[in-house]
Amino acid sequence: MASSLEGTHQLFYGSFIYSKSLDQLEYLHDAAVAVSSAGKIVAVERECGGKDKALEKISSRLGWGSDATTGFSKEVYETGEGQFFFPGFIDTHLHASQYPNVGIFGKSTLLDWLNTYTFPLEASLSDPAKARKVYSRVIRKTLSHGTTCAAYYATIDVPSTNLLADLCLAAGQRALVGRVCMDQLAPSYYVDESPEASLSATRESIAHIRQINPEGDIIRPVITPRFAPACSAPLLTKLGQLAAEMPGLPIQTHISENKGEIELVKELFPPESTGAKDDSYAAVYDAFGLLTDKTILAHAIHLTESEADLIQQRKAKVSHCPCSNSAITSGAARVRWLLERGIVVGLGTDMSGGYSPSVLEAARLAALVSRHVAMGGDETAKLSVEEVLYLATRGGAEVVGLEDKVGSFEEGMEWDAQLVGLGVLGEDGQVEGQEEEDGNVDVFGWESWEEKVAKWVYNGDDRNTRAVWVKGRLVHERK
């Protein structure tokens, strides 16, 4: 029986690994995943008994033809030795505009880092040619590290923010794209002219993004107050009203990253001026209607118990950014503490506070930072390989509101995936079939799958990311 999807559906066969729960990975071998022309996982078959049988099973179950004339026109992707499919990574917080500065932070801390390195670079991206160069590169780079979905900050400039959205759509990377709102405590060369101007520029970007991708399946706009200190009360009021007017829109901002920043918030927003329930940072966002179940809060390092309660009640989400938090010495976020309080957590690279474009690196650093928290006295703080991979995929999906679509390989979800390949050594101790570019992970052959995954987390990089798909579309391939 010929299918209406004939010629466009795809079959993936071999080993699949994904998070079943926070502390458990699912390992499927000799399995097949069928992906429809719309990029949806329409069948998962386990224990197939080989690739040919897998094809037969899928064909008869879905009515898809099993040869080139009647069905699968595309190659059947099959994992080789030491390879497995893994869900695409979700970077829940990064500044596309800061990518040229990765690694450039000296000994700065947040507030001086913003003034010294960050604002001058962001302001310079109002040059369209420069913005195109930077944004094209950051999209290619993050895709090559397996990031299938990214929550991006652009700059205050509307045309280049819109360009970032155009480029993400063209490259096929899922993205939340936010024009940065900031109308105070910023240099005169890089600041919104007024709350009204900030709001109307934000509306312009939202309209553009909705126009280029009306279904919002790949690109979505996000309301982006930079952080409370850079926004006047009238601007926060307007952004809260905008969030209420467009309840589907996500919101992203920073919270409780640096102790000086927290003091500044207390000075700028005394509760009597905002009607907030207390003088905490979280209460400020809440007072302006910006703490909702669509809010992504980056950092959340120095929260108090009552702030964690409030965040949990509002169902706001946290983006944990261990690379940035260590690089610009902001602190060690207590991820276990957040999870225990029922707060959803994902990972963010926070480039260029963070120096690495890789969510795998963020996962590794989340594991390491959790060990520092443990050494500080909380024995339970340590995060396992399984847990950091959950944060990088399913946790991240929930943070960006896509938990029903991406983050694992279940029927009904979409095929956002990466093919991971580790270097399997032959008898002579050389990587089989590859002279060069064999990567940093050596598999000797006696490791269990759990051990192979641990070796990937602690030593892997983009050389192990062999191919990447978003919604069924191949968006990166390592030749």
Ligand SMILES: Nc1nc2[nH]cnc2c(=O)[nH]1
């Ligand atoms: N890490 C980080 N924190 C911020 N707080 C306000 N702006 C920024 C930024 O660009 N990066």
Ligand SMILES: [Zn+2]
């Ligand atoms: Zn940030």
